[in-house]
Amino acid sequence: xxxxxxxxxxxxxDKVGIVAKVANILAEYQVNIExxxxxxxxxxFVMFMLCNIENSKYSFKEIKDALIHTGEELGMEIWxxxxxxxxxxxxV
Numbered sequence: 001x002x003x004x005x006x007x008x009x010x011x012x013x014d015k016v017g018i019v020a021k022v023a024n025i026l027a028e029y030q031v032n033i034e035x036x037x038x039x040x041x042x043x044x045f046v047m048f049m050l051c052n053i054e055n056s057k058y059s060f061k062e063i064k065d066a067l068i069h070t071g072e073e074l075g076m077e078i079w080x081x082x083x084x085x086x087x088x089x090x091x092v
Contacts, residue, residue, distance in 0.1 A: 004054035005083035006031075008067060012076035014045040022049070022078070025070050029063050030056040045076075050083070 010022055019038070026033060031051045038047035053063060064080040071078030 003082070003084060004052050005034075006051050006053055006060065006063070007079075007081045007083055008047075008049040008051055009079040009081075010045070010047040010049075010071065010076055011078075012045055012071075012074070014040055014043055015074070018045060018074060018076065019047065021070060021074060022047070022067070025066055026051060026063075029058045029066060031063060 008022070008026075010018065012018075019036075023033065026049075031053050032055065033049055033051050035050040036047065037049075038045070040046075053060065056063065058066075060080075060082065067078045067080050
């Protein structure tokens with residue numbers, strides 16, 4: 001169901017362990033990564049993840065807050081949006 005899908009965007013200066021740290025938080029919160037794309041542009045790391053929170057016992061807000069906190073620890077920007085809102089924003 002689309003309501004159970006979230007988009008996680010990670011951006012910042014590339015360093016070792018970004019993917020591992022974000023994936024570990026998602027696993028801890030029982031969030032399934034369904035698709036992942038990442039790129040490196042002149043030392044700037046960008047990653048998009050499509051995730052499913054259907055089987056998580058945590059709320060969207062709890063998951064979002066944990067990811068934002070992880071971004072702060074990594075010195076990265078992390079944005080978390082519900083997929084249906086993301087899709088609507090990009091269909092204007």
